[in-house]
Each structure stands twice: as C-alpha cells, then as structure tokens.
Amino acid sequence: MGFEYRDGVETRELRYFVAVAEELHFGRAAQRLGIAQPPLSRAIRQLERRLGAALLERTSRTVTLTDAGSVLLREGRAALDAVEAAERRARRAALAATGHAGVVLAAKAGASSELLAKLLDAYAAEPDAVTVDVLLCGIGEQERLLRDGRADVALLHRPFDTTAGFDTEELRTDGQVAVLPAGHPLTGRTHVQMAEVTALPGLPMPRWPGLDGTYPDGPGPQVREHAQLLQLIALGRACAILPDSCRAQLGGDLAAVPVLDAPTVTTVIAWPPHSRSRAVAGLVQTATRL
Amino acid sequence: MGFEYRDGVETRELRYFVAVAEELHFGRAAQRLGIAQPPLSRAIRQLERRLGAALLERTSRTVTLTDAGSVLLREGRAALDAVEAAERRARRAALAATGHAGVVLAAKAGASSELLAKLLDAYAAEPDAVTVDVLLCGIGEQERLLRDGRADVALLHRPFDTTAGFDTEELRTDGQVAVLPAGHPLTGRTHVQMAEVTALPGLPMPRWPGLDGTYPDGPGPQVREHAQLLQLIALGRACAILPDSCRAQLGGDLAAVPVLDAPTVTTVIAWPPHSRSRAVAGLVQTATRL
C-alpha cells in the first residue's frame, strides 16, 4: 500500500487540473473539457496522490486552491504553453522544409503601426527575407502568443507589457501625450501634467479588459480596441494618455498634448530565448537598424 | 480516413521522442525508457501522424533527425523541463505549507566561494530568512536546475553561462588572471596579454566537458573540477585564465597575473522569471546589497 508512482505528470492531467483550478467547479470544468465529472474527480485525486500534495480544498459546496494548487496552476499553465509551443514549432518547421517558410510577428492591434510598417518594408528588402505573417492581437496577448508558439517574435511596450523570460532589443522610446477631443480647453496648452488629465470632469480614462477578459470597476467607458477608443474621445466621452507615436493616427477631430510627467514608453522587439530561427534573427537585426 | 487528433501531445510521447532523438537508435532508447522496442516505434509513428510531420528519417540501419525533429527535440526538452518544474515546485509548495520552507540555490562547485559565503551569512541575518539549501553543481548545470525546478535561484557567470530566459541581477564583475605554476617566468610580470598565455609551450589550456559530458578535441588535459585544475597547474601540466576572485583559493604553489585583454566576468544571481517566492526575492535583495 502507499505506492509512489515515479513517472512524470501527463499533460492531460495538467489540462484537467488547470480547468478545475480556473473554474473552481468540477462540473463546469468537466463540461469545458468535454468529459463527464466523475473521471475528472478521479484524475485530480490521482494527480494529488502522485504529487503527494493536496491541490484543492473541497467541501460539497465550494472548491478553493491550496498554496500548492496555486503554484501548480501558474507553473502548469507555463508547462502547457511550452508543450503547445513544441508542438506548433515542430509543425511549422515541417512546413518550412516543404518550401513554405515564414515568421509570425505579434503586435498589439492599433499600436506602433508606422514602426511596424517601416520594419516590414525594411525587412522585405533584405536579401534572405521570408514571409512575415502579422498577428494583430489584444492588449498583453503577445506574451502568451510567444510562449505557446503561435508567434515567433513580437513587438512589446514597456512598462505595459512584461518582457520577463524573453530576449529583447529596444527599438525606440516615446513620451506620452494626452489625446483629447479637438477644441477641448487643454488643447491650447503646450504641455500638461498627469493629474490634470486623469481628473477631467466628464472625460474619464477608459477601462481596458484584463487578461481574463473582464473589466476592472471604475467610471470610464469599457474599450477593447484602439479605434474604438479614438472614436469615444472624438465623441467627447473619454480621454486617454497614449504614446507619442499615436499622433500619426489622429484625425482632425482629435488633439494631442504632451504629458510631461507620464512614464516614457519603450517599444521592444522580443523573441523566445532559445530561438534558432534565421528569419527571427534577421527581423531583429533589421529592426535595430531602423 | 485521415483523422486529425485534435488534443495535445502527452508528455509520455515527448519523453519517448527525446529518448529516440538523443540515442538515434530505437533499441537503446527503448532500453533506456524501460519498455520494449515495438511500442516505442508505434508511439513515435503516432506522434508523427498527430503532428502531421516526419520527425525521424529511418533506414533499417540508421536513424537521423529531420528539421522538424531537431526543433521538437529542443522545444520538447524545454517543455519536459517545464512540466517537471511544475511538478517539483507544487510538491515543494506543499512542503512549505507544512512548516518546512526553504530555497535551493545552485552554484558552480568551486566558484565564487567567498561571495557565496558572504551571501549566505548576510541572508541568514535577515529577519524573515528561511533555510537555504546550496546545490553545488558542474559547469553550466545551473540553468537546467533552474529550468526544471530543482533550484529556485542560481549564481551564474557571464559570459560563460547563458542567462537567456531568466531574470537576473548583477552582483560583481571581475577581471581575469592567468593562473600559473609558482616560479614560471611570466610570474614576475605585472600583467600579460591573452595571446601570451594561450600559446605557452608545455602549458596548454585545459578542456572542460560540454553539456553532453564529452570533451572537445585539443591538446590540453581533460578537467572536470576546479580543484583538479588547480592541482594540474601546480604540477606544471596546464595553465588557465580564471576570474580574479579565484585568487583567494590559490596556495603558495600557484601564482596569478592579470590578463589585460581577457573579457571581464560578471557574477549574476538569476531566478525563473515568474517566481513569486518571497524567499527568492529576499535572497536577491540581500545579494544586491552586498
């Protein structure tokens, strides 16, 4: 009795655990996984026995994570991403061998668009350039895309995006400007302070969705896209503080005023630390030479 | 016919593939895995079908990796390390909850010993210090230990160790010195150049084992440990270029002369990028204050 199973955890078990840990509900997790609830209960219990650690505290009404469970949730997600990345990158390497080479570059939709355009142009002019598929994504999604192999390289914006775990090169740093409806009183100023913008009556800062897709509480309108935000500002329903480089996208109905005490924004190009891809290396080199 | 299995790769399949890819021999790989050869062949074939990619080129006499196979070997190892790390860190988090907290610090055996001693002393004096288990390991092993969760934090030496994928803080930088037998002609000099040391007649530079445990070809003696190297130098069979801080360990039979054009060595403390451990944070903070 009391055996120690000495072979490792299977990804299936990790997927099951992550589902339960996210839902905190065996029934919903089972539904999400497309299996029935009893096998799920069994699998989790087996995982706990194998680890020799309680992962979930269950009463018959509620499920909560133990400390070990929280750790396994975080680390397990990373591990699953790594497995997915291995799978996807192997598939793409096979495609590349049959002639269809290419890189996937992830960038926030609506950000750094002229920098991105310049980069793509410059890289396309390189002698050994390959196809670059651009993957426009939401706020903060780039890291996930890099980690699970859906992208090979990404444009990130410090300090908003975290570059932890990636290799990076800085491309440019921008000050930030307040974007306001044309004709707003502040428009005449040569510069403003953060405090003047964040507390404008009737022009709240918008709320962006978190990584889980939900919005924080607060007064501002909920926005999901860059264009949507600009339209809201033009309508006089919001204002925002954005990197200086966004000026190129502002129409006549919007005005920008530099914010002196806003943190500067650094655009970096990032890639997974052990990337051996010649195409990624070329893209990075081109980017640093812009 | 021609089904697409849309659920992910299992770690068992990855372990099997890595074994075959490393051995390039189904029989030996099966033996290493403790299973028979036919199920292994089947598993690999199934993995290839699932990925839709050839991973191995087999004739009945030889097995070689395809491009996709090389990618999957590299990425698969990383993924397996991540899964192992998740497993180990969850186990240790469970232990921590039952009172036995602690951090594992990895350091090269024989390197930075006084820095390490100072760090351990200083950290032990902190109010919320926990037990620090020191894991002395071979050259370049620290990265693996951090990646698969056997260590929580490590001391690395740039540019010899790669810090890719970790968060780091620099602790100190040293020049390098040539370590020679006492009485050697160069001993009288106040400084030397790289070229003068690397080509000394009868005193070749030693060869260190690579990550796979094999030695590169060359004239120098094979060494595996720091102490072994110093003894060889004292015997007049080798010389070496080492960080300045090694002087503390040199006995009277060895002499050190600064090498002006050698790259400086930076000692850094490194930890996995998403570590949420209070103990690691404390250790890092203590280290940076030394």
Added chain:
DNA sequence: GGGATCGATACCCGTGCGGTATCGCTGCCC
C-alpha cells in the same frame, strides 16, 4: 550468400480512461 542488426508489423493481453447510475453531504428556502 549467410548471419547479424535493427526497425516495422501482427497479434494478444491487461490497465486505465471515460461513461452512466447513484450516493452523501451541504446550504437554502418555504
């Protein structure tokens, strides 16, 4: 050309995953 080596194939068996039915506990509501 015969033997040795090695991967693939054929076939069988047992484990274990996933399913359905049901129990037992808990909180809730009239």
Added chain:
DNA sequence: GGGCAGCGATACCGCACGGGTATCGATCCC
C-alpha cells in the same frame, strides 16, 4: 425543520490503447 437542489465522491462497466512476445523484411558486413 424537512424537503429540495446542487455538487463532489463512489461504484461499476466497457472499450480503447499502451505494452508485451513473436516474427518479418531490409540492409550492412564478412
């Protein structure tokens, strides 16, 4: 407070799949 609803655990079953043995077929070597 008793009945009910919700949820996780347990019991049991069937089958798919992982692993084993035996054997084939190809290739290299002497």
